[in-house]
Amino acid sequence: xxxxxxxxxxxxxxxxxxxxxxxxxxxxxxxxxxxxxxxxxxxxxxxxxxxxxxxxxxxxxxxxxxxxxxxxxxxxxxxxxxxxxxxxxxxxxxxxxxxxxxxxxxxxxxxxxxxxxxxxxxxxxxxxxxxxxxxxxxxxxxxxxxxxxxxxxxxxxxxxxxxxxxxxxxxxxxxxxxxxxxxxxxxxxxxxxxxxxxxxx
Numbered sequence: 536x537x538x539x540x541x542x543x544x545x546x547x548x549x550x551x552x553x554x555x556x557x558x559x560x561x562x563x564x565x566x567x568x569x570x571x572x573x574x575x576x577x578x579x580x581x582x583x584x585x586x587x588x589x590x591x592x593x594x595x596x597x598x599x600x601x602x603x604x605x606x607x608x609x610x611x612x613x614x615x616x617x618x619x620x621x622x623x624x625x626x627x628x629x630x631x632x633x634x635x636x637x638x639x640x641x642x643x644x645x646x647x648x649x650x651x652x653x654x655x656x657x658x659x660x661x662x663x664x665x666x667x668x669x670x671x672x673x674x675x676x677x678x679x680x681x682x683x684x685x686x687x688x689x690x691x692x693x694x695x696x697x698x699x700x701x702x703x704x705x706x707x708x709x710x711x712x713x714x715x716x717x718x719x720x721x722x723x724x725x726x727x728x729x730x731x732x733x734x735x736x
Contacts, residue, residue, distance in 0.1 A: 536596060536597075536598050536626075536627075536628060536629060537565050537596065537597050537598070537601050537625075537626065537627045537628075537629075538594065538595070538596045538597075538624065538625070538626045539565075539570065539589075539592050539594070539595050539596075539624070539625045540592055540593045540594035540595070540622065540623070540624045540625075541592055541593060541622065541623045541624075542593045542622055542641075543619060543620055543621075543622075543623075544614065544617050544618075544619065544620075544621045544622070544623035544638060545618075545619025545620065547587075547614070547623065548611075548614045548615075548617075548619065550585065551607060551610060551611050551614065552611055554572075554583050554585065554607065555607040555608055555611050557576040557581050557583055558574050558576060558583055558607055559577075559606065559607060559608055560604065560605060560606050560607060560654060560656060561573075561574040561583070561604075561605055561607060561656070562574070562602050562603065562604050562605070562656050563602070563603045563605055564600070564601075564602050565597050565600065565601040565602070565603065566597055566600045566601075567589065567597050568588065568589055569586060569587050569588040569589040569590075569591070569595070570585075570586075570587040571584075571585065571586050571587075572584070572585040572586075573585070593622075594624075598629065599629060601627065601629065603627060603634060603653050604653050604654030604655055604656035605634070605651075605653065605654065606651070606654060609651055610636075610651065613636055613649045613651060614636075616638065616647065616649070617638040617647075618640075620640075620641060621638045621639060621640055621641075622638065622639045622640070622641060623636070623637070623638055624636075624637040624638075624639075625637075627653075631653070632652065632653050633650050633651065633652055633653060634650070634651045634652075634653055635648060635649070635650050635651075636648065636649045636650075636651065637649075669697075670697040670702075672697065672702055674717075682704050682715050683704075685713065685715070686704060686705075686706045686713045686715065687706075688710075688713070689706050689707060689708045689710060689711055689712055689713040690706035690707050690708035690712070690713075691708065692706065693705065693706045694706065701716060701717055702716070702717055703715070703716045703717075704716075
């Protein structure tokens with residue numbers, strides 16, 4: 536038996552809405568320590584690794600290890616039926632072929648439940664090696680998305696250059712170039728990193 540309960544469904548909704556742009560389907564590996572997801576996008580460019588610890592749930596039960604193939608687009612559609620403040624419960628029996636998703640308002644005046652078919656997915660687990668990074672930047676994800684969205688008007692890729700004084704985002708293309716600079720504390724080494732700007736930005 537697997538059961539996980541979140542007091543605010545909006546937390547999981549935001550996560551799934553973000554990764555569904557890269558993954559259409561993925562395997563949720565459930566254990567007593569939490570829920571893990573790891574998968575490559577169709578182009579084998581991006582690796583998505585997600586870990587939801589059991590301690591982050593209001594209630595968490597997993598009697599035995601369970602792998603569930605999930606269609607992320609379908610799950611996001613179901614989660615649009617709830618508000619961000621609704622209580623969410625996910626349930627599945629051992630060896631089940633369906634996943635039950637339940638929503639209830641905090642005052643328990645309204646309740647709804649949905650059943651979603653699980654998929655048989657053959658996905659290879661890819662180990663992520665331990666890496667000593669030259670530079671670590673912490674910033675709001677909304678700010679990072681805004682920078683990428685703005686710079687995508689000028690080019691298809693962006694260069695992120697880090698020094699001890701701060702970080703600089705820059706790009707160039709046929710119509711011109713763009714730069715964005717910000718000051719961060721604790722940067723000691725130069726890092727040059729190039730990545731592609733996806734159309735969703």
